[in-house]
Amino acid sequence: MSEALFEPIREHLAEVTLEAVVAHGALALLVEPAQVLEVVRSLKDSFGFDMFLDVTAVDWPERQPRFDVVWHFYSTQHFVRVRVKARVPLADPTVDTLVPLYGSAGYMERECHDMYGIVFRGNDDLRPILLYEGFEGHPLRKDYPKQKEQPLVPYLDAKP
Amino acid sequence: MSARAPDTLPNPIRPAFTEGSREGSVIVNIGPSHPATHGTIQIVAELSGERVVRTDVHCGYLHRGFEKECESHTWHNLIPYVDRLNYCSALINDFAYCEAVEKLMGIEITPRARYLRTLLAEYSRIADHLTCIAAALMELGAMTGFLYLVTIRDYIYEHLADLTGARVTYSYGRIGGLAKDLPEGWLKRLGEILDEMETFTGRVHGLVDRNRIFIDRMRDVGVISTADAVNWGFTGPLLRSTGVPRDLRKDTPYLAYAELDFEVPVGIKGDNYDRYYVRMREIDESAHMIRQLMEMLPTGPLCVDDRRCTFPEKSLVYTEIESLINHFKLVMDGPQVPPGEVYSAHEGANGELGFYIVSVGGGVPWKVHCRSPSFVHMGGVHRMLDGYQLADIVPTFGSVNMIGGECDR
Numbered sequence A: 001m002s003e004a005l006f007e008p009i010r011e012h013l014a015e016v017t018l019e020a021v022v023a024h025g026a027l028a029l030l031v032e033p034a035q036v037l038e039v040v041r042s043l044k045d046s047f048g049f050d051m052f053l054d055v056t057a058v059d060w061p062e063r064q065p066r067f068d069v070v071w072h073f074y075s076t077q078h079f080v081r082v083r084v085k086a087r088v089p090l091a092d093p094t095v096d097t098l099v100p101l102y103g104s105a106g107y108m109e110r111e112c113h114d115m116y117g118i119v120f121r122g123n124d125d126l127r128p129i130l131l132y133e134g135f136e137g138h139p140l141r142k143d144y145p146k147q148k149e150q151p152l153v154p155y156l157d158a159k160p
Numbered sequence B: 001m002s003a004r005a006p007d008t009l010p011n012p013i014r015p016a017f018t019e020g021s022r023e024g025s026v027i028v029n030i031g032p033s034h035p036a037t038h039g040t041i042q043i044v045a046e047l048s049g050e051r052v053v054r055t056d057v058h059c060g061y062l063h064r065g066f067e068k069e070c071e072s073h074t075w076h077n078l079i080p081y082v083d084r085l086n087y088c089s090a091l092i093n094d095f096a097y098c099e100a101v102e103k104l105m106g107i108e109i110t111p112r113a114r115y116l117r118t119l120l121a122e123y124s125r126i127a128d129h130l131t132c133i134a135a136a137l138m139e140l141g142a143m144t145g146f147l148y149l150v151t152i153r154d155y156i157y158e159h160l161a162d163l164t165g166a167r168v169t170y171s172y173g174r175i176g177g178l179a180k181d182l183p184e185g186w187l188k189r190l191g192e193i194l195d196e197m198e199t200f201t202g203r204v205h206g207l208v209d210r211n212r213i214f215i216d217r218m219r220d221v222g223v224i225s226t227a228d229a230v231n232w233g234f235t236g237p238l239l240r241s242t243g244v245p246r247d248l249r250k251d252t253p254y255l256a257y258a259e260l261d262f263e264v265p266v267g268i269k270g271d272n273y274d275r276y277y278v279r280m281r282e283i284d285e286s287a288h289m290i291r292q293l294m295e296m297l298p299t300g301p302l303c304v305d306d307r308r309c310t311f312p313e314k315s316l317v318y319t320e321i322e323s324l325i326n327h328f329k330l331v332m333d334g335p336q337v338p339p340g341e342v343y344s345a346h347e348g349a350n351g352e353l354g355f356y357i358v359s360v361g362g363g364v365p366w367k368v369h370c371r372s373p374s375f376v377h378m379g380g381v382h383r384m385l386d387g388y389q390l391a392d393i394v395p396t397f398g399s400v401n402m403i404g405g406e407c408d409r
Helices: A003-012 A033-047 A105-116 B066-070 B076-083 B090-105 B111-139 B143-164 B186-208 B212-218 B226-231 B272-296 B314-319 B321-332 B373-380 B390-400 B404-408
Strands: A017-023 A026-031 A051-059 A067-074 A081-088 A094-096 A119-121 B026-030 B042-048 B051-058 B340-347 B352-359 B367-371
Touching: A003 A017, A003 A026, A003 A033, A017 B340, A026 A033, A033 A067, A033 A081, A033 A094, A051 A105, A051 B340, A051 B352, A051 B367, A067 B352, A081 A094, A081 B340, A105 A119, A105 B373, B042 B390, B051 B390, B066 B076, B066 B367, B076 B090, B090 B111, B090 B340, B090 B352, B111 B143, B111 B186, B111 B272, B111 B390, B143 B186, B186 B272, B212 B272, B212 B390, B226 B373, B272 B390, B314 B321, B373 B390, B373 B404
Parallel strands: A026 A081, A094 A119
Antiparallel strands: A017 A026, A051 A067, A067 A081, B026 B042, B042 B051, B340 B352, B352 B367
16 A cells, blocks of 8 residues: 555645545545535546545534535555545535546445435436335435335235 | 235336337346346346347345444444345455454454454355356356356355354354354365365366357457446456456455465456456465465464453353453443544455444444445446347346345345
8 A cells, every 4th residue: 555645645635625634544535515526536637546436424413514425536556545525514415426537426326315315416317226216215314213114015914 | 904005016216218219129127036137136228129229227126224224233243234245255244344343443353363364255255256157157058067166165155154153144253353263174174175176166167168159158248448447436356357457455455465375367358258267267366375374374362352342251251240241241332442434445256345434432333334346336237238139138247246235235
C-alpha cells in the first residue's frame, strides 16, 4: 500500500474538504454534498482512483444533518482506498450521481436509494433493486421498525 | 375466513423497457425461477431472432435484511449471518468480517490463527471455484465434469464438518481467533483430498479444455475488456480474466499472504473460457498455498488473550468469579468495540468482499455494510450478455458465479 499518496491528495483537495484523516490504512475525506462530484472527479483523474467500490449511508437520527453518505474508491495502480463522506439532511437527502464517472455507481446508488432514501441527482434509474415496486419506506433508516412486514402477496390466512 | 390469493399478483419489478427498440424484436423474461439463473436473478431481454439486443437484470429475490438484522445483535452473534452471505465459501466471509471488527478493536490475532485462517480461506476458495465450474459445466451438459468436481467438493465439505461441525455454514470464525483447533489427523486428510482433487481436476482439463463443443460455447462469448471491467467495478476472477493481475492477496497483503509463494493467473481476453481457466488455475495456486501453509503452521494459542472478545476457559467459568462475569458480559453485552468506522476487504472467491462497519461503542454494531462482489457484478453483467445469443446467457451467467446470498443480502 502506498499511503504516501495521501498527503498530495490532502493538499490538492484542502480547499474543498472539511476534514481529512487517515485511519486503518484508508484516507477519509469529509466534503460538502455539492462538492462530491468535483472531489471524486479529481480523485479519479488526478490520483488514479479508477474503481468505484461502494456507496452506502449511515443514519444518525439525533444529528442534524441526519445522514452520512459514504463512498469508497480504490486505485488499481496504487492499491489504496479512499472514503468520501458527505452529510445530507432528512429534508433534502440529495447528492450528485457518480454514474457519469463510473458505470458501477448506478446499481449501488439504486440500493442506497432503496435502503435510505438518498436521492442521487442525475441518476434517472432509481428503481427499487433489492426491494420491490411499491415498497413503502426505507428499511435501513433507524426509525423503520425491524419487524414491520409489507408482503407483496397477501398471506392466505389474513383477514380480507 | 381465509382470503383467496388475488387472481393477478402485482409485478415486483418494473422493467426498464416493455417495447422492442427495433422491428420484429420480442421481449422475453428469463428467471427468477429458472435453474440457469441460479434461482434468484431475473433477466428481461430484448431479442432479435436469437440475438440478445439488450438486457435488464433484476435481483433482490433473496433479500432478507441482513444489514438491518445486524443492527440488533452483538458483534459475535453476527457470525452465523455473515456465513450465509456467500454460502459456497462461508469461511472467507467469517474471516473478512472478524478482521474488520479486530481492526476497530486494535487486535492482532495470534500467529496460529493467522496461518490457519489463511489455510482455510484458500480451502474455501477451492470449494467455491469447484462449485462454480461444476455448475457451469453441468449447464452446458457436461455431467461427468460436474460429478467429478462435486465429488471433491463433498470431500471438502465433510472434511470441514470434521473441523467445524457443519458442512456449509460453519460459524467457525471468532473475533480474536477461531472457534477451536484442528482435530487429530485433519492435516493428513487435507493432503489426501488435495492429491485426489488434482487427479479429478486433471480429468476435467482432459475432458473439456480442447473439447470442440466446450470451446465453441465458451471462446469469444461474454467478452469484456479490462477498461470496461474496472468501470463496472468487477473484481476477482472476472477482472483477472481480462488480463490484469489484480488480486488483493498480492496487492494489499493481509493474513499470511505476504509470506506465501503464489502466482496470480490471468486470462487473455476476458471471455467465458478465460474465466473458466482462471478459476481452474486459481485452484492449483490455492492447493500450492495450502501445502506451504501445512508446513508453516506454528503451534501456540489460537485466540488472543484479550478479555474484551475471547471467551474464558469453560473450566474457569465454573470455578472462578472473574471468568464467570467475563463470560456473562460477553454473552449478554457482546464484545465492547470502540467507536469508529473501518472498511476492510478480503479477496473473496468472487472478488473484493468488503465490510464497512460503524461502531458507536458497546456490544452492538451501529451499521454493518457488506460490499458483495456478486451484487456489483450483476450491475455490469449486461455488458457480457448484450450482443450474444440467447443460449449464451447460460454459460456467461454461470461464469460470473453469482451467489444469491451475498448478492441480495
